[in-house]
Amino acid sequence: MGEGAEKTNREIGCAMVSNKAQDIPPFIVMDVLEKAQELERNGEHIIHLEVGEPDFDTPECINEACYRAIREGKTHYTHSLGLIELREAIAEDYLKKYGVKVSPEQILVASGTSPAMLLLFAALLESGDEVILSNPYYPCYPNIIRFVDGSPVFVKVMEEEGFQYLPEMIEEKLRPRVKGIMINSPSNPTGNLMPAERMREIARFSPFIISDEIYHGLVYEGEVHTILEFTDRAFVINGFSKLYGFL
Template identity: 40%
Template sequence: MNSSSLDLTLASRLANIAPFHVMELAKMATELERQGRHIIHMGIGEPDFTAAQPVIDAAARAMADGRLQYTSATGIPALREAIAAHYQRVYGLQIAPSRIIVTAGASAALLLACAALVEKDAEVLMPDPSYPCNRHFVAAFDGKAKMIPSGPEQRFQLSDAKVRENWSAVTGGVLLASPSNPTGTSIPHQELAKIVATVRETNGFTIVDEIYQGLTYDEEPFSALSLGEDVIVINSFSKYFNMTGWRLGWLVVPEKMVPQIEKLAQNLFICASSIAQHAGVACFEPESIAIYEQRKAEFKRRRDYIVPMLRELGFKVPVTPDGAFYVYADCSALSDDADRLTIDMLNRAGVVLVPGLDFGPYTARQYIRLSYATSMENLQEAVNRLRHYFNVRH
């Protein structure tokens, strides 16, 4: 039988997974570049910095020494210990290395957490807007993401009142991100403590994505792990440590969950990249941390430039982002359709921004997300192009 005549029946859960419009815009930008256009990319959330030199050197040593075999599914001891020491140094928290599971990026950590905690048809509460993959991780295990409209009054984050209002008999838990993609906003410590207490009362789970926690600019950073051992935290080497393509992250879980997470990791992933793990240990050396702190200061400088410029261009930025490298800007004074506006800005100004479409229906048509994880020169050129674009357009 010819393979083209086969009619495979695909799993029905695929209907719950929406396309990622960020990547669609990136493809459109690539095609314009192929035609010779110069495009400024402020869509995908990827640092323009790459791994620090000590990290690259550590990876080279691991390869030269032949440390390329499978590791434990939970990660090499040296890396788990280095992460635990990082929590002590930065947050003053004593986290047992045995609670830390090294994963193939934060995505694998979220998959493992959802595999362990999300029951079929259970609802998981999250704010609208949220990083789109979070609701898809829930859907992958036949759960249902309940997107709760969360506007600038709540810093685009869930509040304890909203959690209480939306909790029902079928709610399993909450999935939060602080600081958040797409908004760059954090949940205040006291509000997060209230949410955790509310969820704990109902025997639910709290998962907090902290992959941007290293990039907080206005307040002393804190980890949700300070709120109790039952809080599950996700983190990554991609953002603060600038290692996106290395696919390395971690998951912190209660001690009693470790054997179950390890069992899942063994079956789903075997282990994270051994080279990336050996390199990751070097991220926590003082020389590396000094580099990352300089880069963090540069991200803050870019934020402090681009937010006023967006307001000058006619965008509203109702909440100044306090972390990550995103601005969530209201474009309603400029257009009634953020998706159409971003496509037009790409084609006519050569600037990639992302519509709210990916991040939930509540802000889909009104907001755009800008990533300032690019050079100051690119940001300044983008502002010049957009200023010309809006002048001509009007």
């Protein structure tokens, strides 16, 4: 085979990957993490500020529970919504923390928040439906929305205004194709914590509210609220990778 005729793995990979998948921009955070890990392998000391991950290890009681579950053979298929005991515990946690009643039947367990988001947007959006996001945003939101043929609509939030995501700014973007309004408090990347009053106002809008509550519990001042205190027309996304350091 002549020089240049041999295809690289990357070229072969690109040829078989759908245009839709190729159109997704890389999640830059992982590129930075991989570069940092490479430097670590070369003996450099790195302080990681790239991935949204706490700097503590997974608590030992969680590790122990995992080892025990595997030893006890709890490695089989579960109910399609996830283990009932886990869904009951999640419902109890939201009741204890926020006083909201959620039935375990309304809870779906996925292998991380990101797959849950993919399922949610796939189930919610018809092609061309819109979802309002504050900008700057967690980069996976628009990627996932676009992947299921939805369209993100951005509301710019400004540093000099404390990155506030205001109901009046959201209202300006409301139009017939808007199916969802995404909120994320505490927010990645801005750290903004949304006060209860503002959540209440946003909850009055007619599109579904999608509330990413994954940074709940990592709050150092102010009070955190779930959207479920203000409306049932909402989908809450939450996970274990931040508060419990458990991927």
